[in-house]
Amino acid sequence: MAAIDYDMLANELRRAEQEKRELVRLTAQYPEMTVEDAYAIQERLVDMKRKDGYRIIGPKMGLTSAAKMAQMGVNEPIYGYVFDYMVVPNGGAVAMSELIHPKVEAEIAFILKQDVKGPGITGAHILAATEYIVPALEIIDSRYANFHFTLPDVIADNASSSRVVFGSRLTPPRSLELDVLGASLSINGEAKAFGAGAAVLGHPANAIAMLANMLARKGGSLKAGDVILAGAMTEAIRFASGDVVFALFDQLGTVSFRAT
Numbered sequence: 001m002a003a004i005d006y007d008m009l010a011n012e013l014r015r016a017e018q019e020k021r022e023l024v025r026l027t028a029q030y031p032e033m034t035v036e037d038a039y040a041i042q043e044r045l046v047d048m049k050r051k052d053g054y055r056i057i058g059p060k061m062g063l064t065s066a067a068k069m070a071q072m073g074v075n076e077p078i079y080g081y082v083f084d085y086m087v088v089p090n091g092g093a094v095a096m097s098e099l100i101h102p103k104v105e106a107e108i109a110f111i112l113k114q115d116v117k118g119p120g121i122t123g124a125h126i127l128a129a130t131e132y133i134v135p136a137l138e139i140i141d142s143r144y145a146n147f148h149f150t151l152p153d154v155i156a157d158n159a160s161s162s163r164v165v166f167g168s169r170l171t172p173p174r175s176l177e178l179d180v181l182g183a184s185l186s187i188n189g190e191a192k193a194f195g196a197g198a199a200v201l202g203h204p205a206n207a208i209a210m211l212a213n214m215l216a217r218k219g220g221s222l223k224a225g226d227v228i229l230a231g232a233m234t235e236a237i238r239f240a241s242g243d244v245v246f247a248l249f250d251q252l253g254t255v256s257f258r259a260t
């Protein structure tokens, strides 16, 4: 059985993203790869991006819906990191020439006013530590052919992180009921998906709390000023060049982009 070379695999994933090239899932060659191996690869990938000069905007949660977890046969979500080069201005353009086979999902993001360190963090702790809620469109773009991957593959691939568009309105969480807050996602004016905050582990703050507790296992924490995606409220939808993608969130405003 070949030893898993974390640096080599992280570099392969980095180059696949840079060159917009699909990879065969890593576990086809390394079926023994564990979740721990996968996060070790992700850590190397994140370090490589930082050495390339990119800055982390915040960690993100993925696979937070019951449907996605059931599909992957897991009972815990995953995390990855959003970098500055991934951020597209609200109403701006997402260049398809830079991506492989992107999909979009409606999410909400939390901006913290204080550091949060697990273990033992609850959704209530997160709401108390949150300065603002921001609506977002996350664009995921797995580096694996046809989005075919197992759990370790997608963890190693930085949870398919690719682009994100944040809304322009910041709303304090105090007056919001994020579990019953709805979002609709449309493409070229046609409704494609609907969802509510409860699709994200019952309440999006629960996802951020779980993230704090997962990071704590490795001595990590959430930082004041982080912009943290909680996970998808809607299913992920394919889009194509020329599409206008628009999301409307109850109480939070709108987010949009053009695919060019």
Ligand code: 0L1
Residues within 6 Å of the ligand: 061, 062, 063, 064, 138, 140, 141, 142, 147, 154, 159, 160, 161, 231, 232, 236
């Ligand atoms: O943001 C996410 O939910 C990442 C999920 C990763 C799985 C996928 O690429 O569909």
Ligand code: MG
Residues within 6 Å of the ligand: 061, 062, 063, 105, 107, 138, 140, 229, 231, 232
């Ligand atoms: Mg997501």
